[in-house]
Amino acid sequence: MALDVAKEAVEAARAAGAxxxxxxxxxEESESITVRNQEMEGIDRATSEGVGVRVLVDGYWGFAATAxxxxxxxxxxxxxxxxxxxxxxxxxREPVTLTGVEPASGTWASPFQDDPFxxxxxxxxxxxxxxxRRMQEVxxxxxxxxxxxLFRVRTSFASSEGSEIEQTVLHSGAGLDATAVAEGELQRxxxxxxxxxxxxxxxxxHIAKLGLLExxxxxxxxxxxxLSATDCPSEVTTLVLDSGQMELQVHESIGHAVExxxxxxxxxxxxxxxxxxxxxxxxxxxxxxxVSITADATIPGGLGSFGWDDEGxxxxxVPIIVDGTFQDFISSRETxxxxxxxxxxxxxxxxxxxxxxxxxxxxxxxxxxxSLADIIGDTKDGIFMAxxxxxxxxxxxxxxxxxxxxxxxxxxxxxxxxxxxxxxTGITAEFWRSCDAVxxxxxxxxxxxxxxxxxQPAQTARVGHGTAPARFRNVQVGVR
Amino acid sequence: MPGVxxxxxxxxxxxPALTVPGVDGVEVLFxxxxxxxxxFASSAIHQSTWQEDTxxxxxxxxxxxxxxxxSNDFSEEGARRAAESARxxxxxxxPDPLFPGLAPPQPVPESDHFDEATASTTPDRRAxxxxxxxxxxxxxxxxxxxxxxxxxxxxxxxxxxxxxxxxSTQASVTTVVTADEGGxxxxxxxxxxxxxxxxxxxxxxxxxxxxxxxxxxxxDPGRYxxxxxxxxxxxxxxxxxxxxxxxxxxAEGRSCxxxxxxQQVAQPAITIYDDATSPDTIGLPFDFEGTPRRRVDLIRNGxxxxxxxxxxxxxxxxxxxxxxxxxxxxxxxxxxxxxxMEPGVAxxxxxxxxxxxxxxxTRFHYSNVVHPLESTITGMTRDGTFLIESGEVTRxxxxxxxxxxxxxxxxxxxxxxxxxxxxxxxxxxxSRVPALKVDSFNFTGRSDH
Numbered sequence: 001m002a003l004d005v006a007k008e009a010v011e012a013a014r015a016a017g018a019x020x021x022x023x024x025x026x027x028e029e030s031e032s033i034t035v036r037n038q039e040m041e042g043i044d045r046a047t048s049e050g051v052g053v054r055v056l057v058d059g060y061w062g063f064a065a066t067a068x069x070x071x072x073x074x075x076x077x078x079x080x081x082x083x084x085x086x087x088x089x090x091x092x093r094e095p096v097t098l099t100g101v102e103p104a105s106g107t108w109a110s111p112f113q114d115d116p117f118x119x120x121x122x123x124x125x126x127x128x129x130x131x132x133r134r135m136q137e138v139x140x141x142x143x144x145x146x147x148x149x150l151f152r153v154r155t156s157f158a159s160s161e162g163s164e165i166e167q168t169v170l171h172s173g174a175g176l177d178a179t180a181v182a183e184g185e186l187q188r189x190x191x192x193x194x195x196x197x198x199x200x201x202x203x204x205x206h207i208a209k210l211g212l213l214e215x216x217x218x219x220x221x222x223x224x225x226x227l228s229a230t231d232c233p234s235e236v237t238t239l240v241l242d243s244g245q246m247e248l249q250v251h252e253s254i255g256h257a258v259e260x261x262x263x264x265x266x267x268x269x270x271x272x273x274x275x276x277x278x279x280x281x282x283x284x285x286x287x288x289x290x291v292s293i294t295a296d297a298t299i300p301g302g303l304g305s306f307g308w309d310d311e312g313x314x315x316x317x318v319p320i321i322v323d324g325t326f327q328d329f330i331s332s333r334e335t336x337x338x339x340x341x342x343x344x345x346x347x348x349x350x351x352x353x354x355x356x357x358x359x360x361x362x363x364x365x366x367x368x369x370x371s372l373a374d375i376i377g378d379t380k381d382g383i384f385m386a387x388x389x390x391x392x393x394x395x396x397x398x399x400x401x402x403x404x405x406x407x408x409x410x411x412x413x414x415x416x417x418x419x420x421x422x423x424x425t426g427i428t429a430e431f432w433r434s435c436d437a438v439x440x441x442x443x444x445x446x447x448x449x450x451x452x453x454x455x456q457p458a459q460t461a462r463v464g465h466g467t468a469p470a471r472f473r474n475v476q477v478g479v480r
Numbered sequence: 481m482p483g484v485x486x487x488x489x490x491x492x493x494x495x496p497a498l499t500v501p502g503v504d505g506v507e508v509l510f511x512x513x514x515x516x517x518x519x520f521a522s523s524a525i526h527q528s529t530w531q532e533d534t535x536x537x538x539x540x541x542x543x544x545x546x547x548x549x550x551s552n553d554f555s556e557e558g559a560r561r562a563a564e565s566a567r568x569x570x571x572x573x574x575p576d577p578l579f580p581g582l583a584p585p586q587p588v589p590e591s592d593h594f595d596e597a598t599a600s601t602t603p604d605r606r607a608x609x610x611x612x613x614x615x616x617x618x619x620x621x622x623x624x625x626x627x628x629x630x631x632x633x634x635x636x637x638x639x640x641x642x643x644x645x646x647x648s649t650q651a652s653v654t655t656v657v658t659a660d661e662g663g664x665x666x667x668x669x670x671x672x673x674x675x676x677x678x679x680x681x682x683x684x685x686x687x688x689x690x691x692x693x694x695x696x697x698x699x700d701p702g703r704y705x706x707x708x709x710x711x712x713x714x715x716x717x718x719x720x721x722x723x724x725x726x727x728x729x730x731a732e733g734r735s736c737x738x739x740x741x742x743q744q745v746a747q748p749a750i751t752i753y754d755d756a757t758s759p760d761t762i763g764l765p766f767d768f769e770g771t772p773r774r775r776v777d778l779i780r781n782g783x784x785x786x787x788x789x790x791x792x793x794x795x796x797x798x799x800x801x802x803x804x805x806x807x808x809x810x811x812x813x814x815x816x817x818x819x820x821m822e823p824g825v826a827x828x829x830x831x832x833x834x835x836x837x838x839x840x841x842t843r844f845h846y847s848n849v850v851h852p853l854e855s856t857i858t859g860m861t862r863d864g865t866f867l868i869e870s871g872e873v874t875r876x877x878x879x880x881x882x883x884x885x886x887x888x889x890x891x892x893x894x895x896x897x898x899x900x901x902x903x904x905x906x907x908x909x910x911s912r913v914p915a916l917k918v919d920s921f922n923f924t925g926r927s928d929h
Binding site: 034036038039040041042043044045046047048049050052060061062063064065066067080081083084085086087088090091092093120121122125129142143179181183184185186264265266267268269270272275353354355390391392393394395396398399401403421423425427456457479480 | 515516517518519520521522523524525526527528529530531532533534535545546547548549550551552553554565566568569572573574576577602603604606607608610611614622624625626628654655656658732733734739808809810811845846847848849850851852853854858859860862879881883924925926927928929
């Protein structure tokens, strides 16, 4: 049994001298299919399994992982984790202490209706072939691409404190990508979102409801129309973002900024730190009073949903920003203790081979009022941008510049001229404080970000963002 | 510590995949990697890891149809199961009209990028190096970073009879030293062996830069002459790899070099090539479909010559493979993993001395593409940005955002550095580039630190 492997690794670590140990036996399977212009671009399946052992020895961390989770190799790996922890003691520091957590025993699985791994390859390929065929019917389109991505991760977790947890998450998604190319110009439109579409903690029923075939023609048409559109003007204006771009805006300028390991300098040399400090809790005016942000690992369908995090801390719903005021970080047992709090349950590892890091769960903006159409209708003059294309932000998450696939001028509450190559820039807190409209539940979508990078060795996490369209005032757009 | 599995055992274990029935061809890519990484922050070790994995990736061909399956079950049974899974996929998909066949048998150069001492580096040895680095930080300075040692062996076998295998190692030390009053300095060293890595020198360089960058001033964005240190140049050259140098991008009109073959795209002093066979880089002597790698001149004396190719893209473009395939299925096409920019004759000091008013940039951060065909990217400066006045570095400045066409920068490059540095973003990939002086660089915003 997988849980027995994890327990054996914990026991081996304790025998080798660990004062605390936890272990995760992980088995991952994935399937990825891409069709381009009605031809197979790639189809592959992958499986990976192994065990990772994390230990504390005299307050110093060690971690080791092996793809051969059996007998002597488990003991060797556990012993190596202890050796690594002892080597860390060469440089004295305040010993790590962990905030308390009740040992947990149980199982959890993300809900789904239809197992996508049981859907025939023929059906999946046929869907993508038809989607690209419909896109190709649009004159002027160069590349019609459609893809499906499936992930299943089974994790068995045991700790020396007595936790024994088994979890399975299933993530499924699909999307379209239309590319038009002309002399010196390349334009793309994606559906439902960029970066492989819309991935959710769900089964085939999620993919079936995405409407890939129904949206294929519009997606391709917009890509072609963008070729002859005017470049987004350079000006300071009112900016309305669709919920897809809001996913990226929340991810980069809030989600990463409130990771407590970044705040404490633990990511300084790689991804960077944060402009937010522990003393800002309850006082920092992060955004306008229309903006409330919640880290919610309990919401069904989110890529950041689970039963327990990879330290055995139960999933939680944590207020991050309430009515514009910063309240709390996403944290771990180690980092929360360092600022006198308790873990908000955000530790996750990429596979068996990496140690857990603080990762976003589902960082959501709480719905406001009205639809996207209402917000646009209420805007006299401005620019509406949709679907992320490019992202860049500084090492403290202060200065950002994001690009979108498409934009339109808003005049008198209506969308008018289309713009290509739109982008905008800002200073995080100034930008969020300028927010004067957040859309309601009707246009709120729980998106998935499948490619969040962090840590050394580099790890990739799938995280969630529930976002609604929103409006911001006095924003610099059209940076060139 | 694990050891090299070796070509004979690799061949034996994956044999069941190569003999799976009912197919026209099989290719097995084998990768065994082991990595130790000692990470530090606030001048103490806070995360140390060790991981080992052994993976196989099987590509099956049946009637021109392709399926790929990967597994980290390195056993005869695991190899057979992966091949069967790949065959199942190949049986349901449409044929690939551009499939060129698997690589034919051909000799591959010997590789000498493996160092046993690096492969077997202990956690204690890395911790000792970190302690040495941190010892370079005086009062008010704190170091963060990572000391990594990694090893791998890669094998490629196919039913055409091609078999190649090569081990390699790499070692790196990277640090950001922060100082009170807003100071920050970066330095790194990257090599194929542990012996070439000097944590003391890296720590000293970053600490000096951090101390010098205390109390940065606000400066208005705009166009400035810049002296870009090699780490910053590496970002520019690395993005050209993503948006320009791939043969598939070029053939499909999606490259910033599309339509520019034979044209002057940069100053005559700029020459960029890819060469995994050079002793001055890391890398494999063959690509991930078994073709021997060879040097490819991409930009010679400022003129764009051609891109890199794998077998499929070469067929698409009517060219020949240059040995730049990535692991299958690889929808992005071929990629140059071992880029070089040829050095010039200037020192960084010469570049600074020749600048009346400009900026010295240590490195860029979190850059991304704004317009691929115009080669425009945006990003931030980080960990040491300085004002140059009258030929001297005078003051540290707060970080700038740039929005800049890479090719435009290369067209206004007026000096090329004489010393090169090796930088790496991920395994099997590295670029060796010099410093550059660019006469006009577009800074479009600034941050508060």
